[in-house]
Amino acid sequence: MSVAVRPAPMTIAEFLAWEETQELRWEFGGFAPQAMTGGTVARDTIQANLVAVLNARLRGTPCRARGSNLKIEVAGSIRYPDAFVTCTPLDPRATVGREPVVVFEVLSSSTARTDRVEKMREYWDTPSIRRYVLIEQDAVSATSHAREAGRWTGRVLWAGDVIALPEIGIEIPLEDLYEGLDPEALRAPA
Structure with missing residues (x-):
């Protein structure tokens, strides 16, 4: 499955709103989303x-x-x-x-x-x-x-x-x- 990542940079509020729509879990290091692995x-x-x-x-x-x-x-x-x-x-x-x-x-x-x-x-x-x-x-x-x-x-x-x-x-x-x-x-x- 391909997951579209929103272009960086993001604010924390933007990240939290974006992550709510994602199937996978992501961390945010202050700049861009980072996918979580198993x-x-x-x-x-x-x-x-x-x-x-x-x-x-x-x-x-x-x-x-x-x-x-x-x-x-x-x-x-x-x-x-x-x-x-x-x-x-x-x-x-x-x-x-x-x-x-x-x-x-x-x-x-x-x-x-x-x-x-x-x-x-x-x-x-x-x-x-x-x-x-x-x-x-x-x-x-x-x-x-x-x-x-x-x-x-x-x-x-x-x-x-x-x-x-x-x-x-x-x-x-x-x-x-x-x-x-x-x-x-x-x-x-x-």
């Missing part, structure tokens, strides 16, 4: 586990985890993170999540540069975001970046570590995100 079983498993674990631990709080079907507006861009947590009530008809506090991306070879550079800059420039977690899909590992005293710090996590999320009052054992996946198979060459 993922792997590992990525899907990690994302599903992440949202389930977050919501189980957030039960009874004002915070709620959302998956990649809901987009967020960050620093002049529209993104579909793999998961994010917001503690602000959302209109049930909303298509854009507001005021994310914690954002998660599951890295793949095709998205790692965008996640580590472009999105990181956008997330860091969004005042409501207090933590950005990059999760590896090829190994039990993650990097957790936190906003502390106006600066960003990062910590690499490995098997046996816990992702501390004091911004939302919970912790998650890293292995919980990989439930249903064989760690040895993740590292095996494709």
Whole structure:
């Protein structure tokens, strides 16, 4: 199927109106639409586990985890993170999540540069975001970046570590995100 992409540049409002008429999902990096592609079983498993674990631990709080079907507006861009947590009530008809506090991306070879550079800059420039977690899909590992005293710090996590999320009052054992996946198979060459 061929999809006509509207000529750039666009504003966020123009992008959101345009995207409503599209069959596929698109991100907006502040200039032009960028098509979203599919993922792997590992990525899907990690994302599903992440949202389930977050919501189980957030039960009874004002915070709620959302998956990649809901987009967020960050620093002049529209993104579909793999998961994010917001503690602000959302209109049930909303298509854009507001005021994310914690954002998660599951890295793949095709998205790692965008996640580590472009999105990181956008997330860091969004005042409501207090933590950005990059999760590896090829190994039990993650990097957790936190906003502390106006600066960003990062910590690499490995098997046996816990992702501390004091911004939302919970912790998650890293292995919980990989439930249903064989760690040895993740590292095996494709």
